[in-house]
Amino acid sequence: MSAAFFEVEQLSLSFGGVKAVRDVSFSVGAGEILAVIGPNGAGKTSLLNLITRVFDASSGSIRFNGHEISRLARHDVVRQGIARTFQNIELFEGATVLENLLLGRHRADHGNFFSQMFNLPSVQRAEALSRERVEDVVRLLDLAAFRHRPVAELPYGVRKVVELGRALAAEPQLLLLDEPASGLNPEETRRLAYWLEDIQAELGVTVVMVEHDMSLVAAVANRVVVMDQGQVLTDGTPAQVQADPRVIAAYLGT
Ligand SMILES: Nc1ncnc2c1ncn2[C@@H]1O[C@H](COP(=O)(O)OP(=O)(O)OP(=O)(O)O)[C@@H](O)[C@H]1O
Structure with missing residues (x-):
């Protein structure tokens, strides 16, 4: 495994009296897929919201690429x-798949207001590059048949894939997924697993995924962090955590 590329240390978050995240520490190597599991209310989504700065941590640190x-x-x-x-x-429900993917790119674009206002050549080049990258995502996730369809018309399973594509269109080094398999049927979940393997193998993207579907x-997942009541209960390989009596007890609420 490579050195820690993403690291959370002693991270905490309180909502009034509720300690949603308590002294959580873990690290992820570059190119790894880490799953965060745990019963409802364990603090998993709060953790993603801390990483993406939706919430301010009460204490602790988050290090990415040093x-x-x-x-x-x-x-x-x-x-x-x-x-x-x-x-x-x-997603933007009234917009097409391509438009949603392009919006994913624009979130990551660095162009400034004046260069965009005057449509400078640098902006035109960036637009052309964006379209190429979006087409790469369309190919990777097999979305060609849907590219001009408004998202609102698409089945739920396809919308989930479009959301994954929009995140990928930004060319992230770290991809955070909040329950990517929720609402998918077993066949769609199997296809998602193949895509995540492709994303890891072809793009080398590091993934932190909150997921209930074992x-x-x-x-x-290369490794699993198990959370319960805001804390890390244990971590290990999927087989190790599934066999851990503490994990089973946490899910049963005993
Ligand atoms: N915005 C908020 N305001 C107040 N309390 C919150 C807020 N968001 C989460 N909480 C509380 O923080 C705790 C952790 O919630 P969180 O949604 O992070 O858990 P989770 O593990 O993602 O659960 P689930 O699997 O059900 O999505 C819960 O007790 C929840 O009620």
């Missing part, structure tokens, strides 16, 4: 190369 990012503005986290998907799909976790 840089502390726990105090960055939200858009700067995206520019550092971190993209995410959401538990409830957040078939997906077992198929793709």
